[in-house]
Amino acid sequence: MGYESWYLKASHPTEPLGIWIRYTTHQKPDGPEKGSLWFTLFSDGPPQAAKVTPAPEALSRGNGAFIRIGDSEFADGRVTGSALEARWDLTFEHPEPELRHLPKEWMYKAPIPRTKLTSPFPAARFSGTASFGDTTVQLDNWVGMVGHNWGAEHAERWIWLHGAGFDGRGSDTWLDAAIGRIKVGPWTTPWVANGVLSVDGKRIPLGGLGKRGTKIDEHPDHLTFTLPWGEASIRGEVKAPRNRFVGWVYADPDGSEHNTVNCSIAEMTLEAGGESFHTPHGAAYELGMREKDHGMEIQPFSDG
Numbered sequence: 001m002g003y004e005s006w007y008l009k010a011s012h013p014t015e016p017l018g019i020w021i022r023y024t025t026h027q028k029p030d031g032p033e034k035g036s037l038w039f040t041l042f043s044d045g046p047p048q049a050a051k052v053t054p055a056p057e058a059l060s061r062g063n064g065a066f067i068r069i070g071d072s073e074f075a076d077g078r079v080t081g082s083a084l085e086a087r088w089d090l091t092f093e094h095p096e097p098e099l100r101h102l103p104k105e106w107m108y109k110a111p112i113p114r115t116k117l118t119s120p121f122p123a124a125r126f127s128g129t130a131s132f133g134d135t136t137v138q139l140d141n142w143v144g145m146v147g148h149n150w151g152a153e154h155a156e157r158w159i160w161l162h163g164a165g166f167d168g169r170g171s172d173t174w175l176d177a178a179i180g181r182i183k184v185g186p187w188t189t190p191w192v193a194n195g196v197l198s199v200d201g202k203r204i205p206l207g208g209l210g211k212r213g214t215k216i217d218e219h220p221d222h223l224t225f226t227l228p229w230g231e232a233s234i235r236g237e238v239k240a241p242r243n244r245f246v247g248w249v250y251a252d253p254d255g256s257e258h259n260t261v262n263c264s265i266a267e268m269t270l271e272a273g274g275e276s277f278h279t280p281h282g283a284a285y286e287l288g289m290r291e292k293d294h295g296m297e298i299q300p301f302s303d304g
Contacts, residue, residue: 010144018265035059035069039086050084051301090128094121117149155180165282172201234272251304
């Protein structure tokens, strides 16, 4: 049993416009593995979202694709698909190498953490078309990323951050971080961050096991944080209007659920190494949580 997700995020270079697409699998104990397609178009108003879960036999892998669900395919350099009113046909370039978030390679084979994650293409550029109903957007070298995670269950609570398109900076300046609290028996760990802030192509690790100084103040529509960054630290804020967030149910194979909110056209501000970094809508902020009284709208699609 377990789950897997291939996903991408891309945002317009000058306007509050972006997309977030996921191809996922989910398998309950003694059940078939099923694939789902998730799509969100973000703009200056409420996001437009769709999700479909076809029959298990629609799922396949290989033959040049990371994952294929029916006629929808996620491959190196190309993502095509459809879900209800949504359609997409994208190509992407990725000049930078993979980011592996976990600090030790053995952790990708160990039972804990139960979620494994990488960013195969942490600084990608996307072109093509994406549409929802009568709305079609043309992507022309939009900045973004491609991520991949898998495991037996989601973290007890998590935050995912990605920032790109910082003012006055090139595509080799970006942030990609996963911050989680893990349940171990009756205990839940403090926040642990893993990721990178890349500045002009130089990657400096964020967080790490045993690193002191992580401070998190999370809310469904904004986050302030301090994270270890090499021998120093970074401080940051990410935020967006509440109506720009999409909300989903994420299920674990054991049947438990999280409410998850995501805005992939969020504003991010960073202070690191005596420098300031700002992107008005080139950041992604995702929060996975157990509570349901957060006041954010959740899409009417089940999971699992």
